[in-house]
Amino acid sequence: DARVTQTPRHKVTEMGQEVTMRCQPILGHNTVFWYRQTMMQGLELLAYFRNRAPLDDSGMPKDRFSAEMPDATLATLKIQPSEPRDSAVYFCASGIARLGYGYTFGSGTRLTVV
């Protein structure tokens, strides 16, 4: 089965450090999402790309977060500097927007900022 690959699976870092999370979407998928999951806020959309172009990043704190798709096989989410409140599970998902199917999620990156 095709899958969305996220790395790393776990990351522990100190406050103030830069964190980069990576996602390899399924080949042929033109839509990529970054979601953040916390107990308090549930699943929040951070950023959304179609054909590598950002369509919506209104859910992302712009001062410290950035999301990019340098090519069709890689999406990155960067936090600089990281803060303890960024501790969460970050999911990447991909799909084909014009089709009405659900999106395929990666296994997530569990980030802990101490």
Added chain:
Amino acid sequence: AQTVTQSQPEMSVQEAETVTLSCTYDTSESDYYLFWYKQPPSRQMILVIRQEAYKQQNATENRFSVNFQKAAKSFSLKISDSQLGDAAMYFCAYRSSHGGATNKLIFGTGTLLAVQP
């Protein structure tokens, strides 16, 4: 803006029994998609079932079926013959059928399902 509400934070069911998880949503659109995702302790988000709003027939996938009531904006998930492996957090999600930035999934807060042996 669209919203999704899951009013049952936790549910419990006996193995082999049937359980129904509730979901309501709010939208002004007439065409959209609804989904149920399962998140087991492994945290992987797994698509369980999908419903297209323009189809009146309720979707089914093996032991999983939905009761889609468009006028009431209700989308419940029924799990028949519950198995221990069904224990997970279940999320209801909405997606517009229109293009652009509306293709994102909007999630409910989830229902944690426990299956008792």
